[in-house]
Amino acid sequence: MKCLTSEEMRQVDMLAFNAYHMPGEVLMENAGRAIVEAMVQDLIKSDRIVVVVGPGNNGGDGFVVARELKNRGYMVTVIQTVTNDKISGEANVHLNVMQRFNVDIIYDFPDAVQYIHEATVIIDALFGTGYTGPMREPMHGYVALMNDARAPIYSIDVPSGVSETIGSMSAVVKATKTVTIEAPKVTAYIEQTAPYYGELTIVSIGLPTRELDKISRTIWQVCHVKQTLKKRERFGHKGTYGHVLLIGGSVDMPGAIQLSARGALKSGAGLVSVMTEQAARPFLQLPHEVMYRSHDELTPQLLSNYQAIAVGMGFGLTDEKLALFYQILKTEVPLLIDADGLTLLARDISRLKERQGPTILTPHPKEFARLTGFSVDVIKNDPFTLTKAFAQEHGVYLVLKGTHTIISSPRGEQVINTTGNSALSKGGSGDILSGIACVRIMQDETVLAGLCNAVYLHGYASDIAVREDFTAFDITPTDVVDSLSKAYRTFIENPA
Numbered sequence: 001m002k003c004l005t006s007e008e009m010r011q012v013d014m015l016a017f018n019a020y021h022m023p024g025e026v027l028m029e030n031a032g033r034a035i036v037e038a039m040v041q042d043l044i045k046s047d048r049i050v051v052v053v054g055p056g057n058n059g060g061d062g063f064v065v066a067r068e069l070k071n072r073g074y075m076v077t078v079i080q081t082v083t084n085d086k087i088s089g090e091a092n093v094h095l096n097v098m099q100r101f102n103v104d105i106i107y108d109f110p111d112a113v114q115y116i117h118e119a120t121v122i123i124d125a126l127f128g129t130g131y132t133g134p135m136r137e138p139m140h141g142y143v144a145l146m147n148d149a150r151a152p153i154y155s156i157d158v159p160s161g162v163s164e165t166i167g168s169m170s171a172v173v174k175a176t177k178t179v180t181i182e183a184p185k186v187t188a189y190i191e192q193t194a195p196y197y198g199e200l201t202i203v204s205i206g207l208p209t210r211e212l213d214k215i216s217r218t219i220w221q222v223c224h225v226k227q228t229l230k231k232r233e234r235f236g237h238k239g240t241y242g243h244v245l246l247i248g249g250s251v252d253m254p255g256a257i258q259l260s261a262r263g264a265l266k267s268g269a270g271l272v273s274v275m276t277e278q279a280a281r282p283f284l285q286l287p288h289e290v291m292y293r294s295h296d297e298l299t300p301q302l303l304s305n306y307q308a309i310a311v312g313m314g315f316g317l318t319d320e321k322l323a324l325f326y327q328i329l330k331t332e333v334p335l336l337i338d339a340d341g342l343t344l345l346a347r348d349i350s351r352l353k354e355r356q357g358p359t360i361l362t363p364h365p366k367e368f369a370r371l372t373g374f375s376v377d378v379i380k381n382d383p384f385t386l387t388k389a390f391a392q393e394h395g396v397y398l399v400l401k402g403t404h405t406i407i408s409s410p411r412g413e414q415v416i417n418t419t420g421n422s423a424l425s426k427g428g429s430g431d432i433l434s435g436i437a438c439v440r441i442m443q444d445e446t447v448l449a450g451l452c453n454a455v456y457l458h459g460y461a462s463d464i465a466v467r468e469d470f471t472a473f474d475i476t477p478t479d480v481v482d483s484l485s486k487a488y489r490t491f492i493e494n495p496a
């Protein structure tokens, strides 16, 4: 499934009209009827439904919804926030049709106050993807009325007032459920705007999939994992599945690298090696399957023996570590840089130019802020643009960790992950992900697919664990690793 910006949605809409000759009225009809289908199971005939419509095509969808509900025998009133002469194009066509179905329309704000207050269901068709903030009066008042009402709010396409220009947002409808047209919009996955959506449902209106498929921003789903996850081969041996080297773990922080090793072991690596400073060795409790190396042994030739390397988890930040880090950067083996590795990299990001093999950076917003010089707020307000630009400029795979982790490739592709829950917001989760990711990039179809699968499976394992055995409070990152078995099993037992 694709995820679009408002501008991309507008372009697909235009192509549907210009190149495919799909009339706008038909798309609006499809939208309105699909939205009714998506919400009708929540409605009862005694509901007092109000549809709050704005001046654009989102309001036009609202007219179709109101007419269709009335036709099905529901009690519907339209609150029209602008006069008829302000409504044009397809929306005007559907206003005229709706009027012939005798749907009541309220124009005055004082009347609207009472209707919205007494409603049992509110349908928000004030603004869609054509909105640009800040909100002009009197629309503020309608948004406040809806948000203050007791009734659940169903937003059409997007919660009205939501915008990709986060800084310009002034009033936003807080939806109970949002029924989105054709594909989710990026605001459904941005931390600042996602909570306004409530539950997200997607309906198809028949836009050409050939055009939608050209969008390079994808939501990673079960089908993608099934297509790209490397199968275990009957005649495979440990060499088939690759040897991963995890470099980190200092005297002060010996735990991180052990978690990475666990993640790698439980994800099907052929061999797992851990490398730490010699002094940290007595503090390590490595599983029997894991081999050990000390930093003193590090040479380019040694590094070339591995199929994937991760550096940074509990690594330390001393000058000695920096020198070692620069040495590691020279390897041509796929290299994942996390935690302290990212902090060291931030001291001289131009070093990335030296990289020959694939490079993967896995920052959380604060680490990404260090790498870019942007503030965390700026990053959180525009994560898609900033991560895409960074990945392309520096030729890296970038995994920006968050509620919806965004994976960007050097070629400009972006993938959004939707698995996972607050159980992962704990120290150690990132270390585990590094271990899983190293294995997946060694084995899966492409580096990008491997990273997406790693993030997906890690999140999925935590979802299963929280659903079946733990709560988000008591679960530990180690418990999440143990649930990886169940996550992998899902894809083995139900292959594509």
Ligand SMILES: NC(=O)C1=CN([C@@H]2O[C@H](COP(=O)(O)OP(=O)(O)OC[C@H]3O[C@@H](n4cnc5c(N)ncnc54)[C@H](OP(=O)(O)O)[C@@H]3O)[C@@H](O)[C@H]2O)[C@@H](O)CC1
Pocket: 009, 010, 012, 013, 027, 028, 031, 054, 055, 056, 057, 058, 059, 060, 061, 126, 127, 128, 129, 130, 131, 132, 133, 134, 135, 136, 137, 139, 156, 157, 158, 181, 205, 207
């Ligand atoms: N994708 C598709 O194929 C299909 C999409 N469809 C639907 O169309 C929706 C997009 O429709 P849209 O482009 O007409 O924009 P929409 O959000 O209704 O608002 C535009 C109006 O709002 C006004 N306005 C803007 N900012 C404002 C502000 N700050 N304060 C106050 N007013 C403001 C603006 O006024 P203007 O700035 O022009 O003066 C204009 O009048 C989309 O979300 C989906 O629901 C379907 O019908 C089927 C096919």
Ligand SMILES: [K+]
Pocket: 058, 124, 125, 126, 127, 128, 155, 156, 157, 158, 159, 160
């Ligand atoms: K809306």
